[in-house]
Amino acid sequence: MAVLTPEQFATLRSDIWFSTLPAELAGWLIEHGHIRKLSHGQYLFFRGDAADGIYGVLGGALRVFGVTADGKEALLQLVEPPVWFGEIALFDGLPRTHDVQADGGVTLLQVSQTVLHDLLRQQPAYWQHFGVLMSFKLRLVFINQESQTLMPPEGMLARRLFWMLRSSPAGAQSGPARLKVKQSTLAQMLAMSRQTVNRIMMELQQRGVVRVSYGTVEVIDPEALADAAQLNAMERKMLQIINGRSGNP
Amino acid sequence: MNGSQFPSSFLPADTLALLRKDPWFASIPADLAEALVSLARPRRLAAGASLFFRGDAPDGIYAVLEGALRISGVTEAGKEAILSLAEPPHWFGEISLFDDLPRTHNVTADGPTRVLHVPQADLLALLDRHPAWWRQLGRLMALRVRLAFIGIEDLAMLPADSRLARRLLLLSQRHDQPRGAQTGPVVVPISQAQLGMMLSLSRQTTNQVLQTLQDQGVVQVAYGRIEVRDMVRLIEIADLSGTERRLLDHLQMNGPPARA
Numbered sequence: 007m008a009v010l011t012p013e014q015f016a017t018l019r020s021d022i023w024f025s026t027l028p029a030e031l032a033g034w035l036i037e038h039g040h041i042r043k044l045s046h047g048q049y050l051f052f053r054g055d056a057a058d059g060i061y062g063v064l065g066g067a068l069r070v071f072g073v074t075a076d077g078k079e080a081l082l083q084l085v086e087p088p089v090w091f092g093e094i095a096l097f098d099g100l101p102r103t104h105d106v107q108a109d110g111g112v113t114l115l116q117v118s119q120t121v122l123h124d125l126l127r128q129q130p131a132y133w134q135h136f137g138v139l140m141s142f143k144l145r146l147v148f149i150n151q152e153s154q155t156l157m158p159p160e161g162m163l164a165r166r167l168f169w170m171l172r173s174s175p176a177g178a179q180s181g182p183a184r185l186k187v188k189q190s191t192l193a194q195m196l197a198m199s200r201q202t203v204n205r206i207m208m209e210l211q212q213r214g215v216v217r218v219s220y221g222t223v224e225v226i227d228p229e230a231l232a233d234a235a236q237l238n239a240m241e242r243k244m245l246q247i248i249n250g251r252s253g254n255p
Numbered sequence: 256m257n258g259s260q261f262p263s264s265f266l267p268a269d270t271l272a273l274l275r276k277d278p279w280f281a282s283i284p285a286d287l288a289e290a291l292v293s294l295a296r297p298r299r300l301a302a303g304a305s306l307f308f309r310g311d312a313p314d315g316i317y318a319v320l321e322g323a324l325r326i327s328g329v330t331e332a333g334k335e336a337i338l339s340l341a342e343p344p345h346w347f348g349e350i351s352l353f354d355d356l357p358r359t360h361n362v363t364a365d366g367p368t369r370v371l372h373v374p375q376a377d378l379l380a381l382l383d384r385h386p387a388w389w390r391q392l393g394r395l396m397a398l399r400v401r402l403a404f405i406g407i408e409d410l411a412m413l414p415a416d417s418r419l420a421r422r423l424l425l426l427s428q429r430h431d432q433p434r435g436a437q438t439g440p441v442v443v444p445i446s447q448a449q450l451g452m453m454l455s456l457s458r459q460t461t462n463q464v465l466q467t468l469q470d471q472g473v474v475q476v477a478y479g480r481i482e483v484r485d486m487v488r489l490i491e492i493a494d495l496s497g498t499e500r501r502l503l504d505h506l507q508m509n510g511p512p513a514r515a
Contacts, residue, residue, distance in 0.1 A: 152336050248356075
């Protein structure tokens with residue numbers, strides 16, 4: 007059983023998925039989870055590994071990436087608190103889709119696959135909740151994929167920042183918020199050059215949308231960021247509904 | 256195996272045989288397959304007719320029986336991006352079933368199309384009675400996430416010819432063709448322009464890559480369709496990773512390795 011600090015509890019509760027779970031399921035996950043710590047560079051698992059449960063990030067950041075046959079790395083995303091992941095293989099029992107490596111020191115809450123499957127045998131209706139975790143992920147994948155195809159680099163970057171902000175605890179409140187992300191990481195995630203990312207960031211900074219310093223992006227004007235992100239109809243409705251849902255205690 | 260016969264139903268036997276060619280549908284418990292079929296209503300769409308739009312409220316899940324559906328997104332500026340083409344006997348619509356959030360894409364008939372529709376209210380009532388079946392529907396979504404991840408990585412890392420070969424390979428797996436040996440040519444009913452849009456490739460690049468593949472005898476391009484003539488060579492050009500090969504095997508094997 008995991009013993010969490012009050013800060014870790016607060017972190018988990020700030021997640022857009024975790025905060026909508028029935029109280030008994032949320033409590034069960036904490037009760038049956040155990041704390042895992044990784045040091046910088048350590049791998050959590052590799053692409054192709056058998057599944058071993060789901061994870062909630064309590065502290066630090068993890069790189070989720072794939073390595074091509076000729077050794078090139080493709081960064082899918084940087085996973086930070088309070089995001090949960092690992093549910094895809096919970097459903098289909100197939101191997102892990104990506105390598106996951108600690109970027110700095112990391113603290114995780116792991117709930118093992120066997121324990122989860124025991125719970126789901128007793129409470130099969132909970133499958134829907136784990137499906138919602140996956141559906142959120144798929145929606146964000148579609149959003150990013152489409153902006154990569156259709157949007158100019160400015161819109162693409164703004165959109166990625168907007169959704170990173172919205173999935174972070176800081177972004178749940180209105181007003182300025184700080185995102186811990188390096189420009190080089192953004193460049194890798196968006197398959198853009200560092201120069202392009204830097205140019206766009208400087209433009210956004212001049213317009214008073216963000217303030218950039220090493221390793222952080224402070225979003226000064228979330229409204230203006232949402233405008234620059236050119237959210238589509240689905241994203242706007244999705245936000246309204248999610249905001250409504252997590253507004254309920 | 257869940258090879259039991261379906262009970263008498265208004266659906267003709269060949270429709271059931273077609274549905275069972277879908278790797279997901281073939282892998283679900285027989286009683287769930289029966290329940291889906293008994294709740295399903297057939298619908299016809301004329302060419303260009305829309306099934307639903309991005310942002311619409313969820314209304315259930317669908318299977319394509321005939322024709323094809325274009326799954327696309329449109330930006331505020333009016334630019335269209337084709338995500339994929341849904342062909343028989345593909346099932347879709349499960350994302351909004353889970354989270355009750357709006358539809359992610361526009362779905363439009365690409366030619367005259369027949370679908371089966373399992374309405375949301377009936378499906379939710381069924382899942383209330385059999386909550387373990389949520390997992391089965393989740394497996395459909397898990398497959399979609401895996402394919403989306405592959406697409407993203409390809410876009411970032413691969414040259415145009417490998418990306419095009421991979422997409423053709425996936426499209427030809429999904430198509431309503433005898434599975435397994437796949438000796439004869441496999442026809443993918445997609446135009447060059449559509450394939451290019453799915454891959455964010457220019458028309459010129461798409462044309463160039465297809466021309467090279469045609470010169471090598473791998474494909475034959477005709478109006479509105481592409482025939483795969485040499486599947487073995489296409490798989491080589493697609494340059495699949497270990498995980499992708501396993502996923503492809505999984506799609507062809509007609510069933511998941513693990514079942515609860």
